[in-house]
Amino acid sequence: MSTTSKSKKISAVLAYLIVFLSLFFFILPMLWIIYTSFRTQASIFTGKVFPPPEEFTLENYQTILSVTEFPRYFFNSIRIAALVTLASLVVSIFGAYGLSRFELRGKNLMIMGIFSTQMFPQVLLIIPLYLLVFRLLLLDRVIGVSLGHIILVLPFQVWMLKGYFDNIPLDLDNSARIDGCNILQRLLHVVLPVAAPGIMVAAFFSFVVSWGDYLIVSIISQSQRTATVTLVIKRLSGSLLIRWGQVAAATVLTIVPTIALFSFVQHRLVEGLTAGAIKEE
Amino acid sequence: MTETRKGQLLIAPALLIMAIFTLYPLADGIRTAFTDQHLLKETMKYVGWANFQRIFADEIFWVSLYHSVILTVSVVLLQLVLGLVLAWAMKQKLPGIRLFKSIIMASWVIPVAATVIMFKFMAQPDIGLINILFKLTGLKGLNRYWFGDMHAALPFIILLHLWRNVPFYGVAFLAAMQAIPASYYEAAEIDGARAWGRFIHITLPGIRGMIIVMVTIHVLWTFNNFDFVYLATGGGPVNATDVLPVYVYRQCWDSYTIGYGAAIGTVMFVMLMIYFIIYIRIYEKRAGAR
Numbered sequence: 366m367s368t369t370s371k372s373k374k375i376s377a378v379l380a381y382l383i384v385f386l387s388l389f390f391f392i393l394p395m396l397w398i399i400y401t402s403f404r405t406q407a408s409i410f411t412g413k414v415f416p417p418p419e420e421f422t423l424e425n426y427q428t429i430l431s432v433t434e435f436p437r438y439f440f441n442s443i444r445i446a447a448l449v450t451l452a453s454l455v456v457s458i459f460g461a462y463g464l465s466r467f468e469l470r471g472k473n474l475m476i477m478g479i480f481s482t483q484m485f486p487q488v489l490l491i492i493p494l495y496l497l498v499f500r501l502l503l504l505d506r507v508i509g510v511s512l513g514h515i516i517l518v519l520p521f522q523v524w525m526l527k528g529y530f531d532n533i534p535l536d537l538d539n540s541a542r543i544d545g546c547n548i549l550q551r552l553l554h555v556v557l558p559v560a561a562p563g564i565m566v567a568a569f570f571s572f573v574v575s576w577g578d579y580l581i582v583s584i585i586s587q588s589q590r591t592a593t594v595t596l597v598i599k600r601l602s603g604s605l606l607i608r609w610g611q612v613a614a615a616t617v618l619t620i621v622p623t624i625a626l627f628s629f630v631q632h633r634l635v636e637g638l639t640a641g642a643i644k645e646e
Numbered sequence: 647m648t649e650t651r652k653g654q655l656l657i658a659p660a661l662l663i664m665a666i667f668t669l670y671p672l673a674d675g676i677r678t679a680f681t682d683q684h685l686l687k688e689t690m691k692y693v694g695w696a697n698f699q700r701i702f703a704d705e706i707f708w709v710s711l712y713h714s715v716i717l718t719v720s721v722v723l724l725q726l727v728l729g730l731v732l733a734w735a736m737k738q739k740l741p742g743i744r745l746f747k748s749i750i751m752a753s754w755v756i757p758v759a760a761t762v763i764m765f766k767f768m769a770q771p772d773i774g775l776i777n778i779l780f781k782l783t784g785l786k787g788l789n790r791y792w793f794g795d796m797h798a799a800l801p802f803i804i805l806l807h808l809w810r811n812v813p814f815y816g817v818a819f820l821a822a823m824q825a826i827p828a829s830y831y832e833a834a835e836i837d838g839a840r841a842w843g844r845f846i847h848i849t850l851p852g853i854r855g856m857i858i859v860m861v862t863i864h865v866l867w868t869f870n871n872f873d874f875v876y877l878a879t880g881g882g883p884v885n886a887t888d889v890l891p892v893y894v895y896r897q898c899w900d901s902y903t904i905g906y907g908a909a910i911g912t913v914m915f916v917m918l919m920i921y922f923i924i925y926i927r928i929y930e931k932r933a934g935a936r
Contacts, residue, residue, distance in 0.1 A: 467653025
């Protein structure tokens with residue numbers, strides 16, 4: 366008995382060591398950028414970890430929010446990410462439900478095809494996509510950028526939601542069908558409420574991908590009209606004399622929405638994301 | 647309308663969008679690879695295999711390919727191992743672990759551009775946290791801009807990937823581990839299996855499906871990843887961190903030679919397709935053997 370309790374103790378010590386190192390590596394960088402965002406340029410350049418209290422300031426945020434165009438880009442990002450989330454959700458819910466509930470010819474091929482889009486190099490796709498968006502007169506438009514993002518999220522979203530729907534018992538659909546519900550009623554009133562956690566994760570996924578994208582925005586956006594926060598923080602951090610306090614403030618503002626949404630879905634995130642992977646067991 | 651027809655109708659929009667905006671661009675991208683198309687020129691002509699011959703003699707292509715392979719292999723392997731370690735730690739029933747689990751995936755949700763800035767700032771000489779910590783521990787001679795260092799830049803890119811993805815691996819593996827019936831472990835305990843034996847014979851086979859999915863998808867995502875390298879170093883210093891996606895991007899949007907860029911992109915696609923086919927072959931063989 367004493368050997369098991371001893372090995373349990375060793376396990377606990379080891380686990381806490383891993384937890385401590387993980388916090389240091391994964392969380393500290395975020396805290397550090399937040400900390401930096403409240404310091405003056407001069408204070409940052411002293412290289413001190415704990416500066417005197419008078420070197421802390423709200424000036425960086427004031428500058429970013431009132432002097433620069435950051436709020437405008439922030440609003441662009443919100444508009445694009447919201448549009449992407451809404452549109453991709455509608456399309457992928459229908460698609461995933463169709464794939465999950467109907468016997469269709471070539472279904473496995475379709476699923477394989479959807480999954481295999483993950484191996485298409487985005488840098489290759491973006492070339493014709495740019496010309497296509499250009500011809501559709503959607504260059505430098507919110508819709509053009511959103512379209513690019515929808516393509517980015519759709520395959521994974523369909524795959525993931527299909528896995529989620531597969532885990533919902535068919536009996537639910539069948540009894541609703543006997544009650545005289547048509548397909549849309551079944552989907553909207555019976556399946557969706559049960560699948561709500563999975564839908565939330567899918568929505569979160571598309572929001573985060575759209576919000577964080579740099580590649581597509583950098584090509585389809587041509588002006589302030591569609592530039593997003595990722596473009597701006599990249600530009601701010603690439604200038605000759607970098608105002609690190611302001612860069613930090615802009616970075617924190619860029620992170621905040623994703624972290625805020627993350628706190629809502631956090632406990633379901635992995636279950637939802639990996640639904641496609643777990644169900645095959 | 648039959649049920650099948652209704653099912654087809656539900657899938658149609660998704661398939662249509664993917665066909666127009668993913669399959670067509672893929673086909674058109676491959677077509678472009680055989681042209682001398684230039685972003686600023688109106689005319690273009692087919693040049694046969696000329697772009698591919700140029701690739702063969704292009705030193706930067708080979709360097710980028712080498713970095714892409716090194717990066718993908720080391721990132722995925724390290725993520726796999728560290729993800730397992732993290733999952734093991736989170737599986738222990740200890741106070742505080744729940745809270746830890748709830749925050750640890752934060753690194754996965756924030757924009758890559760923000761991650762890169764955080765690390766670029768920490769890697770600054772004199773004022774960056776990394777160099778401050780080195781100074782405090784007496785390693786002042788290491789003070790430098792780490793992304794600007796010929797030898798450290800690529801390891802730092804690997805570090806960025808790990809920072810973003812290891813928690814995701816850990817939490818995903820944990821979810822798979824918790825789906826393994828406790829009775830398996832109890833039986834092993836009666837047989838006197840040690841912790842390591844239980845891990846090898848029960849845990850690993852139990853989460854095999856999850857490992858395969860995570861590795862497959864991350865090989866594709868890492869090989870195709872553009873923004874970590876582009877935003878952190880742009881491929882530099884010199885070509886120390888150049889990877890294929892970044893090289894394609896520069897060819898297309900800095901040099902405007904989209905024909906040549908598309909050719910390199912096509913080579914990337916072919917390589918990934920070979921990987922994918924091998925993977926499916928092995929997977930089917932395994933499934934058949936069981």
